[in-house]
Amino acid sequence: IGLTSKYLGAGFQTTGYPYQQPDRLDYTINTRFNAWKNKINVVASVGQRVNNVSNTALKAKQFIGNLNWFTQFDDHFSLNVNYNNFGFQSNSGINPFGIKNVSNDMGINPTYNWSNSKMNHLLSLSYNYSKYDERDVISGATTSNNTHTVLLNYVPTFLTKEVSPDFSVLYFSNSVPGIKTTLTTISSGISLPVAKKKVRLRGQLQYTIGKLDSFSSNKNFIASCNVDVKLNKKLTWATYMTLNSFKYGNEIL
Numbered sequence: 001i002g003l004t005s006k007y008l009g010a011g012f013q014t015t016g017y018p019y020q021q022p023d024r025l026d027y028t029i030n031t032r033f034n035a036w037k038n039k040i041n042v043v044a045s046v047g048q049r050v051n052n053v054s055n056t057a058l059k060a061k062q063f064i065g066n067l068n069w070f071t072q073f074d075d076h077f078s079l080n081v082n083y084n085n086f087g088f089q090s091n092s093g094i095n096p097f098g099i100k101n102v103s104n105d106m107g108i109n110p111t112y113n114w115s116n117s118k119m120n121h122l123l124s125l126s127y128n129y130s131k132y133d134e135r136d137v138i139s140g141a142t143t144s145n146n147t148h149t150v151l152l153n154y155v156p157t158f159l160t161k162e163v164s165p166d167f168s169v170l171y172f173s174n175s176v177p178g179i180k181t182t183l184t185t186i187s188s189g190i191s192l193p194v195a196k197k198k199v200r201l202r203g204q205l206q207y208t209i210g211k212l213d214s215f216s217s218n219k220n221f222i223a224s225c226n227v228d229v230k231l232n233k234k235l236t237w238a239t240y241m242t243l244n245s246f247k248y249g250n251e252i253l
Contacts, residue, residue: 025050028064041070051090060090060099080109097140104131120157126150148173163192184209202226215251220244 028047034040044067051060065085072078087102107128114121130147150171157164170185189204203225210218222244229237 023052023054025053036071039072043068058091060088062089063087076112076114078111080107080111082107097135097137099137100133100135100142102133105129117159119159122153122155122157124153124155126153143177145176146174162197163190165190180213182211198230200226200228200230202228210249212249212251216249218249219247221246 026047026049028045030045032041032043035042044065046065047063049062049064051062052058063085064087065083067081067083069081070078071080082105084105085103088100090099105128107126109124109126111122111124113123126149128147128149130145130149132145133142134145135142148171152169154167155165165188167188168186170183170187172181172183172185174181185206185208187204187206189202191200191202193200204223206220206222208218208220208222210220212218222242224240224242227239229239231237
């Protein structure tokens with residue numbers, strides 16, 4: 001565990017916004033360790049950043065923390081968990097409500113693989129949750145933006161064939177006060193070389209259902225085909241065709 005501090009200076013001063021920081025002071029505690037016969041790897045840090053330490057503008061404080069935890073249970077199953085926090089707070093002069101926004105992001109990713117004499121299988125699930133809270137400097141009210149994302153991937157690999165298929169399912173949900181949007185996408189692709197591996201073909205199908213609040217769903221179908229021809233060692237001719245069909249829901253009115 002280490003404690004570090006840092007002071008950065010600049011030739012001009014601006015405001016205390018997180019993306020325009022003229023000078024700042026960071027305090028961070030970092031740690032990294034392995035456990036369970038090196039099957040567990042943890043990297044984490046926590047700290048605070050103080051902006052405008054020269055007092056030429058309003059000061060701002062930020063809380064920064066992150067965690068990445070990886071576990072390899074056996075030869076087939078692994079799990080990765082990550083978390084990030086970014087908190088920002090600043091006064092607003094005579095305004096009673098200062099600037100304040102906090103972002104929290106968490107991800108969970110289990111992966112399972114298995115194989116036999118003919119093929120390998122990879123199954124991966126990813127779940128990500130993002131929460132962003134922001135305070136209105138006029139009313140003092142705090143609004144929240146919440147996002148959920150779930151992605152399931154299945155990739156089989158043939159050991160005796162050149163064909164490479166893949167399958168995925170995606171669910172996305174975002175909600176802010178008064179509005180909720182969801183997307184569900186199913187996609188599948190296949191790739192294979194032909195003509196003595198001088199030509200690679202790839203086709204993909206994707207179907208998406210999108211929904212806004214109580215309106216009827218949007219439906220989007222995409223079909224694509226790619227043909228890559230290797231003319232020589234340094235030159236490849238790429239050709240692609242795409243069909244996109246979109247049917248609107250009744251929110252278009």
